[in-house]
Amino acid sequence: xxKLMVMIIALMAVCGYSSTDAAAQNDAxxxxxxxxxxxxxxxxxxxxxVRFNKLIGAINDRHFLMQVDGVYFGGGPTEYGLSTAxxxxxxxxxxxxxxxxxxxxxxxxxxxxxFTCSGRVGDIDVEVDKKxxxxxxxxxxxxxGNADVQISIPHNSDNATAYVSPTFSSGQMTMxxxxxxxxxxxxxxxx
Numbered sequence: 001x002x003k004l005m006v007m008i009i010a011l012m013a014v015c016g017y018s019s020t021d022a023a024a025q026n027d028a029x030x031x032x033x034x035x036x037x038x039x040x041x042x043x044x045x046x047x048x049x050v051r052f053n054k055l056i057g058a059i060n061d062r063h064f065l066m067q068v069d070g071v072y073f074g075g076g077p078t079e080y081g082l083s084t085a086x087x088x089x090x091x092x093x094x095x096x097x098x099x100x101x102x103x104x105x106x107x108x109x110x111x112x113x114x115f116t117c118s119g120r121v122g123d124i125d126v127e128v129d130k131k132x133x134x135x136x137x138x139x140x141x142x143x144x145g146n147a148d149v150q151i152s153i154p155h156n157s158d159n160a161t162a163y164v165s166p167t168f169s170s171g172q173m174t175m176x177x178x179x180x181x182x183x184x185x186x187x188x189x190x191x
Contacts, residue, residue: 066088074173120140153179
């Protein structure tokens with residue numbers, strides 16, 4: 001009789017554990033939310049909008065970095081896959097740097113196969129068109145040369161296109177890359 005009671009209790013314990021485990025699994029399945037395609041698109045649009053608004057704030061505060069991974073020279077091939085550590089446009093307060101560097105065997109103006117324009121920035125002209133695209137223009141006055149910079153950023157995007165016209169050359173360069181808020185007090189721009 002004792003053996004029968006022990007077996008019944010053991011059977012009840014196993015069945016009870018099994019049912020609570022199944023209930024826990026059902027709760028876990030209910031906790032996982034599946035987003036529809038439309039909800040995923042809405043979430044991505046929201047995230048892009050937040051990121052874009054932070055970027056606009058950084059542009060207005062004069063603290064941003066454009067990490068360039070593609071450069072086009074008029075009439076020549078487009079260089080892609082460039083190092084963003086040596087190809088960039090940086091704006092911090094009233095100073096800016098435009099730098100390019102290519103692995104083409106040439107030393108260039110800056111010793112890295114490209115050029116660097118570093119200097120003081122005057123007024124920055126920022127315009128937003130009807131579609132919400134942002135266009136900004138500024139002039140860098142450096143000790144080794146000047147450059148006019150125009151940057152276009154599509155609405156709710158962090159991809160940008162920059163048109164750089166150095167005064168020491170008659171050519172224009174088009175730079176492609178991601179633009180991000182950036183503030184580093186340890187970087188000092190010679191003006």
